[in-house]
Amino acid sequence: MKGFQQTLQNKIAISGQALHSGKMVTMELIPQPVDTGIRFCRVDLPNRPALPAKPRNIIDTTRNIALGTSEWRIHTIEHLMAALHGLKIDNLLVTVDGPEIPLGDGSAQFFVEKIREAGLAVQDKPRKVRKITKPVWVADGTDPRSYLIALPGEGFRISYCFTSDHKVTGNQFAQYLITPETFLKNLAPARTIAFWRELEALRKQGLALGGNMEIAVVVGEEGYLNQLRFADEIVRHKILDLLGDLYLLGPLEGEIIGVRSGHKLDIELALKLEDQLE
Numbered sequence: 001m002k003g004f005q006q007t008l009q010n011k012i013a014i015s016g017q018a019l020h021s022g023k024m025v026t027m028e029l030i031p032q033p034v035d036t037g038i039r040f041c042r043v044d045l046p047n048r049p050a051l052p053a054k055p056r057n058i059i060d061t062t063r064n065i066a067l068g069t070s071e072w073r074i075h076t077i078e079h080l081m082a083a084l085h086g087l088k089i090d091n092l093l094v095t096v097d098g099p100e101i102p103l104g105d106g107s108a109q110f111f112v113e114k115i116r117e118a119g120l121a122v123q124d125k126p127r128k129v130r131k132i133t134k135p136v137w138v139a140d141g142t143d144p145r146s147y148l149i150a151l152p153g154e155g156f157r158i159s160y161c162f163t164s165d166h167k168v169t170g171n172q173f174a175q176y177l178i179t180p181e182t183f184l185k186n187l188a189p190a191r192t193i194a195f196w197r198e199l200e201a202l203r204k205q206g207l208a209l210g211g212n213m214e215i216a217v218v219v220g221e222e223g224y225l226n227q228l229r230f231a232d233e234i235v236r237h238k239i240l241d242l243l244g245d246l247y248l249l250g251p252l253e254g255e256i257i258g259v260r261s262g263h264k265l266d267i268e269l270a271l272k273l274e275d276q277l278e
Ligand SMILES: [Zn+2]
Pocket: 078, 079, 192, 237, 241
């Protein structure tokens, strides 16, 4: 029993600051009919360009993932995508009036709360869950320690190895069988990592992460500089990013193992998997 497709019961509008520009943007999440998938649309541009959330439509993976073309893009969609994956939302139109979606709280929690307020609507067609049928992997040519593997398996499980010689973070490992329950409890609230040194440099360039210390796990030389939500929040966020990035393939069944991987490898794996999913 894989369950039925879902959308939202009501439209949601979310305004907030964007990560890179610091500008205020407004995003709307609009319920859609069965079999339409997740689509993103720029409503501030002529002709309102839109694209489905598919691996081939990702054009930048530098710090976040951006969907678009050479003419337009929408940045930082991964935490919203993780929320849609975790809550099993299949059909949705996401509109935004700028080049980025609102950052929220640096995790998926902010989006999860808004979506749960609006309510989920169960639709009258079964979900299409795609199975990983054989091992597929991608590796980073510049760092032999970094790779990402997909294997066949029951349910959908993600394991991740965060390795660092930074004395504050150390190495972190976590593994989760992804269900709405484990997602809500263990993954949705996990925030992205930021090093204090880098934040200072960004701030000097005027890119202030919205200037808000609460939207990231801030790592100082001698300790964390803010309150953690989990002792291993960093590795949980890496799993959250994988959940968001791989939802470009829709619901999956199988096993994912990441070691020192990031958005670039996530999208490479998604492109490679797309050809062989059943
Ligand atoms: Zn992230």
